[in-house]
Amino acid sequence: MFIGEHHHTLDGKGRLILPARFRANLGERCIATRGLDHCLFVFPMEEWRQLEQKLRSLPLTKPEARAFSRFFFSGATECELDAQGRILIPPSLREYAAVNREVVIIGVSSRIEIWAKERWLEYCSRAEESYEKLAEKMGEGGVFSA
Secondary structure (H helix, E strand, O other): OOOEEEEEEEEOEEEEEEEEHHHHHHHHEEEEEHHHHEEEEEEEEHHHHHHHHHOOOOOOOOOHHHHHHHHHHHHHHHOOOOOOOOHHHHHHHHHHHOOOOEEEEEEEOOOEEEEEEHHHHHHHHHHHHHHHHHHHHHHOOOOOOO
């Protein structure tokens, strides 16, 4: 499981050191792709395979399913952790997420998200305003019920 928030910097070649506690759960290889809200998603290989199977089951006849699959899979790249625990983020993904130098790496249960620091701070500011309302709605679904 991935949890927590970590601040790191991208080097000049587009490499990013992943937090040590994330590396243990990630393995030697992982998949990075375009995420939602203009961040990057990073999945361990097993999680990626499970997600791939779910997306494969979407009906090809639905335009939304085709569009999402195209966008999600075309942005995906296999990453290998080097001896220093770094992954290389391709230019296309760096551009998509506006990841230049300062980044925030967060754990979100089964995946890692990589955010441009400015975007993460903006997102947190907006999310804080509605956090209690979101929790209330989640409670309706039984997430926070006693």
